[in-house]
Every structure is written in structure tokens, then in C-alpha cells.
Amino acid sequence: DQQVKQxxxxxSVQEGRISILNCDYTNSMFDYFLWYKxxxxxxxxxxxxxSSIKDKNEDGRFTVFLNKSAKHLSLHIVPSQPGDSAVYxxxxxxxxxxxxxxxxxxxxxxxxxx
Amino acid sequence: DTGVSQNPRHKITxxxxxVTFRCDPISEHNRLYWYRQTLxxxxxxxxxxxxxxxxxxxxxxxxxxxxxxxxxxxxxLEIQRTEQGDSAMYLCASSSEGSEQFFGxxxxxxxx
Numbered sequence: 001d002q003q004v005k006q007x008x009x010x011x012s013v014q015e016g017r018i019s020i021l022n023c024d025y026t027n028s029m030f031d032y033f034l035w036y037k038x039x040x041x042x043x044x045x046x047x048x049x050x051s052s053i054k055d056k057n058e059d060g061r062f063t064v065f066l067n068k069s070a071k072h073l074s075l076h077i078v079p080s081q082p083g084d085s086a087v088y089x090x091x092x093x094x095x096x097x098x099x100x101x102x103x104x105x106x107x108x109x110x111x112x113x114x
Numbered sequence: 115d116t117g118v119s120q121n122p123r124h125k126i127t128x129x130x131x132x133v134t135f136r137c138d139p140i141s142e143h144n145r146l147y148w149y150r151q152t153l154x155x156x157x158x159x160x161x162x163x164x165x166x167x168x169x170x171x172x173x174x175x176x177x178x179x180x181x182x183x184x185x186x187x188x189x190x191l192e193i194q195r196t197e198q199g200d201s202a203m204y205l206c207a208s209s210s211e212g213s214e215q216f217f218g219x220x221x222x223x224x225x226x
Contacts, residue, residue, distance in 0.1 A: 004156075034214060043118070043205055043217030044157065089156050101147060101170060102215065104156030 003027045006105035019077040023090030030092040038087045118218035126224045134192045135221045139208030149205040
């Protein structure tokens with residue numbers, strides 16, 4: 001029973017264009033959401049987060065949008081760069097600030113084409 | 115390097131053997147988490163500590179799995195009587211109050 005779903009196993013985007021990664025969740029108790037990026041042979045690296053009281057959070061090239069009514073969030077990367085090629089995980093937490101264990105999706109492999 | 119470290123990075127063992135992994139968190143972090151990641155899946159939460167107290171252990175996969183953090187610093191994860199299904203990447207993460215979780219590079223376990 002996947003409480004966090006990333007339905008696109010992979011996504012290919014041309015360098016310089018916008019990358020949009022999507023995530024859906026089913027647990028209404030989730031109130032904090034995070035995106036992590038993972039390169040092979042490394043642990044996940046935190047990218048950006050959003051609390052359920054907000055609908056948008058921006059950090060440089062990365063923006064996360066949250067639609068609570070649809071239980072959907074998305075990560076926008078603009079412009080996409082070759083170094084963005086990695087697996088991106090969406091994660092969620094029931095505790096404020098992600099203090100407890102996170103629930104992850106299966107990940108989306110983003111490939112940036114030159 | 116002041117990140118989360120995990121040892122060993124790779125472990126190959128025979129079915130039925132016990133294995134122990136170590137995690138050293140970022141020094142000022144009081145929370146420490148263990149996750150398991152299998153091929154094609156995201157990390158799966160196992161347990162976490164706040165200082166030396168284990169606050170959540172109901173997600174440990176079976177009674178063969180146990181974790182300790184005796185002095186509130188490093189932590190160990192032990193798997194007894196390993197099975198082939200235990201083959202996975204075991205990830206450790208740490209955080210401080212209000213911060214995101216920082217992950218280590220993981221220990222890859224292969225059970226033959």
C-alpha cells in the first residue's frame with residue numbers, strides 16, 4: 001500500500017527546459033513534504049521541502065507546489081542542467097518538520113539531455 | 115568531512131550469519147534514523163532515536179532486526195540469522211530539531 005506515489009519511473013528533459021516531477025499521496029495526516037535527490041552510490045540529498053500550510057516554496061532553480069485538495073505535489077526545476085540527472089524521491093511526514101520517519105515514493109529517474 | 119558516515123560500505127555474508135552496521139551521525143544532531151532501500155523502491159523507514167532513546171521501533175521488519183544508540187552518538191543496526199531477502203541498502207540519516215534529515219552513503223548488504 002503505497003502512501004506516496006511517483007507514477008513516472010523516468011523522465012527525459014532537454015537541457016535548459018523545465019523539468020516537472022510529480023508526486024501523489026493518500027495519507028491525509030501527512031503535513032510536511034520533501035524532495036530528495038540521489039546519485040548512484042550516494043545517499044539521498046535533501047533538495048527542498050514544504051509545509052502543508054503553504055502551497056509553494058522556492059529555492060533557486062527549484063520550486064515545489066502543493067495542492068492539498070488533490071493530495072498532489074510537484075517539483076519544478078528550471079532551467080534544467082546536466083548535473084540534475086539523478087533519481088528524485090518525494091517524501092512525506094506526519095509530524096511537523098519531518099521529525100519522525102519519512103515515507104518515500106519509488107522515485108523518478110530524471111535524465112537531462114544535452 | 116562532517117557528514118553522516120556509515121561502515122562498512124559493503125557487506126557480503128552467508129545466510130544465517132549475523133551482521134552489524136555502524137552509523138556515525140553529524141555531531142550536533144540528536145535524532146538518528148535507519149532506513150532500508152531495495153531495488154526499484156524508495157527508502158523504507160525502520161526505526162529512529164532521539165538521543166539514546168529509541169522512539170519508534172514498530173517498523174523494524176522482524177525480531178531479527180535490532181538497533182542501539184547507547185550514548186546518543188553513533189548507532190548500530192544488527193540483523194541476526196540473515197536471509198536472502200535481507201539483501202538491500204541500509205541507510206542512516208540524522209537531523210537536529212527542525213532540520214531536514216541528512217543521509218549517509220549507506221551499507222549495501224548481500225546475503226548469499
